[in-house]
Amino acid sequence: MKQLLSFFLLVLSLTTANAQSLTKYSSQGKIGFKNTSGEIVVPAQYDEVYEIGGDKYYCVELNHEKGVLDKKGKVILEPKYSFIWGFSEGLFSVEIYGEERKRGFADTTGKVVIPLIYQDAALFSEGICAVMKDNKKWGFIDKTGKEITEFKYDKLSSFSDGVAFGELAGKYGLIDKQGKEIVSLHPDGLEGFTKTFLDNVEKGKNTGHFIFDDYQSFSENLGAVKLKEKYGFIDKSGAIVIPIIYDRVESFYKGTAIVQLDKKMKIIDKTGKTIKDLKYSGFGFSREDVMNVKLDGKYGRIESATGKEIFPPVYSALQRFQKDMTAWAQLDGKWGMINKSGKVIVPFKYNEKDYLWDSDNLYKCRVDNKFCFFDEINKKELTEVKYDSIGKFKDGFVVVRKDNKFGYVDMLAKELVSPNYRYARAFSEGLGTALNDKNWLFVNKNGEEFPLIYNGVSNYNNVGSFHDGLCWVFFNDKAGYVNKKGKLVIALEYDAVWSFDGGIAKVQLDSKIGCIDLVGNEVIPIQYDKIDIDYNGIITAVLDGKEFYFNSKGQKTEKPKEDH
Template sequence: MKKLAFLLVLIVNTFTLFAQEYALVREDDKFGFIDKTGAYVIEPQFEKAGSFSDGLAAVLEGDFWGFIDTKGEWIIKPDYDRVKMFNSGYALVLRDDQWSYIDTTGKKLETPNSEKYYDFEDGVALFRAGEKVGLLGTSGKLVLEPTYDVIKKFRNGHAKVNNGELWGMIDASGKEIIPVEYEEIGNTFSEAGVYGKKDGTFGIIHNGSFNPIDNATKVHNFYKDSKLTYASRDKKTGFVNSKGEWVLEPTFDKARAFSNGLAPVSEGKKWGYINEKGEMVIEPQFRDAEVFSASGFAPVKDKAWGFINTSGEVIIPMEYGISGNFAFLKGSEEKGFVNGIARVKSKKGWGFFNEKGELLGDKWFQNAEPFVSVK
């Protein structure tokens, strides 16, 4: 029995270790880091700092930037004029007017020379040669020769690409998964499909087929694992599936994505929520409304923002702001609850609510960045 209890404690502690998240906050004009209890894990002491990425956080000391670990100890000494966030194990750093990549030990990655350097995302970085763009791998070698005029931001391991006036999509290996033959294409890959426009017609690209949507004038990206996305026709909005079929006819003035089986829709100037049958389950009553988080809470607005549950009950009063970034290093822009925590702004400053509607640490900060994993 004792062995079983010890094993359970070990499992819980291991899960906690790997799930650890910190948020960058500013108090009395100094930057520090808190955990998800609201307690400081690194006291406010820095003039400038960035959120953690790949287990390290950028910190300014004097005129130079370096990186600290989760104990607040220097791992990469402050020796750089500018730095970016780590991604895929590498960060861009500037020293003596020259950008280069370093790993989390500070070792430089040898790469072909380029006129401009780009951040790594999903294991690759853009590489420009003349007027064309390819992909650089974390090995320091090209995984895709400069082939396209434009490669946009990678999302879900895929990026939209352009040659001339037409668009397609590639994966992080450089493989073209959607041919460059569309006048317009969505920027987010989903197993349910990617919207596109071909010969003046909107449709859904799914499993190698282009499925036209009857008289659609605008289509949006599929959201996470939803099987429906919203589209417009005759100035009204409804929902379509991977086959391009109108599952819910366009009868709403505006709409947003389904999440947790509910989607925000507006009738006139008021927003409510429908289920996947098109039934109004939370009556239109809000000035604005966002999608539900995975845990079942959504931001809604009257004069300011608050949060409701899937029954429409207000769990955090509509008294706050819910967006905005202050750090020089961009963090998450997702609104609402993320991993059980919502970042909000009040007249007292920035703070965090948990899913019980409790203010973390019962405290407000001058500024606060979203929580990020530190492992």
């Protein structure tokens, strides 16, 4: 009877889990979620979606603001933050931009539990977090926001094994969870260092100074430190327990550590005794119980604790582990993917692979002269290897080219418009600009086309993209601007024009340049030889070699002060 009950409970748990499983879907360049029955749970409204918090949550972006959903689609944090840096120990690190960026922490109920008052912040570890105040100095706080240390440090690490590293004046020392400096800064400064002092350090004497040049976080009660270009290990009292003699070291794992000395690698125990000599010339990324190693320009993998070879150095490149312990590798000039044990899970067939930023874990991968979209999470091609080129995502879509024709693809690799245009520009402000066999047109996020014809009769010679609601157009060597309905709102009277930015655009007439506003009024007269607009909206105009300065409204201003 108990076995039968257990069976039904298992079936129920699996059914419940499957019912709660969500899959992403796309519509109009946005992402939402459906359940396994295909029912919409979260409407397609987000511009970006990615996992945070060890795959427990989704960070979502809506209208340039970020929030958090759980894996059932429930809103945890409303999309109102400028950025969400991560999730640790039950708290989300959140940020809002105003006149200055400010960071704080919210819990899984959506409540802000540590106010957004800090200029920068790390993530929590062992109940403590490093944060930076307006004085540009770092200190530690606990989960109630209580300050554990003074805010005087140039840098602070996360806690590991009950201790953290702090930086003062370019040197590092230890701090405990009560905020006590285990290795403290010398009151006379670093100028007081002497050869005798350094000799005492190397002999393992704890002198009580912030003295180290670099560090690695503690593991198994030992931390790696660097001094005079060499590495060794200290304990939590700050005493050097393994001499600072190595060229490179890795943290301890299961009682051993891999070190390198004079281009030779070996495994040592916590006394510094050599356990095993290794044949490799160097080591790379490590995670969990495995490490990538190098020999004769090739990469392989070993067990970190024992040095046992998992697979020999055969790859010309072996990259950082993914969260599922898979990795990209290169063999005979081709890229593929392997798992933790070295089993090939994606064939070595790609000549090139590049992550597509602002997409949802998509890569573009090339085989010979053709590209496909590749899903790194599920390790599979989402399209055929058929495109001549794949551009960059913008406004939810990317321009693709096939057989010298252009089209649009969304963030889940779904074609909005198959490649059939003679040319296409990236989406901007909800519309793409394309050229078919006859004329220019706008394409919306449903794939619907809106022909763009001057006076309803003649084709434009060239059309740009939208900025501030307007798009430049050329007809018979004269330029103006149209709105999103295709109506000409600024007349075709200029020899050259630029896109609007912040409500202002450069225009050229008879070899002279000025600026106009969104209704075509001159805000800077068209009389200058050259005009530059910087990222702060400050405009520099040049006439006969003399510079004049304007703000974004076209008002004259003083020359901006240079940043030092």
